[in-house]
Amino acid sequence: MRMERQLALALFLFLVSVCTARAWLAPDFCHEKQCPEYKLIKEGKGFEERLYDAAQWITTKVESAESSDLMAANSRLKAYCKKQNDDGYNIPEDTWPVVITVRRGKDYYLSWFVPPGTKTPPPESDPLVIIESRPEATVYVRVFGGIPSIKGGQENAKALCKSLDKDCTDTTYSGAGYESFFSPSHHNEIWIYASDINKSETS
16 A cells, blocks of 8 residues: 555656646746747847747738838727627737738738637638637747837848848748837847748748
């Protein structure tokens, strides 16, 4: 009986250690909000290489880089969440980061992170909002401060490509923000997916 108890205790401790090792501790810049999980693969000079888990995002097109169009897109996502939640879904509105993706240097998209396990509506529920399922992916990241802006995003995307020593011509990139625009300090990031760099180099 004593031996059985010792074996049971050893098994319990092993399972606890495995579960603890798998738990993800969100970085401080998530501000105790839900944000996409990743593993830090490498820290380079001027960049990080991260492996992001598969995740869902709600996304809408931004008509232009003007602040009024960015605000309109933000209001559209907020209204979408309210409508879907009134209909019995549970899409949170307080996750980080808020992401602006730039494609071909002229097409803009605004995205909010959707935590795992969220009950989401059918994809066709709103013609102006799509639910994206992004697979696990390697992402190169540059961190910078200051009030986020389209111009700042462009400059830091170029700096990230320089750090990577890559030709990023027409490469899709994203700017990720983790605070309100009116916050006294800002943690901003530029994301470039490794797969997008490969596409630009072979096109």
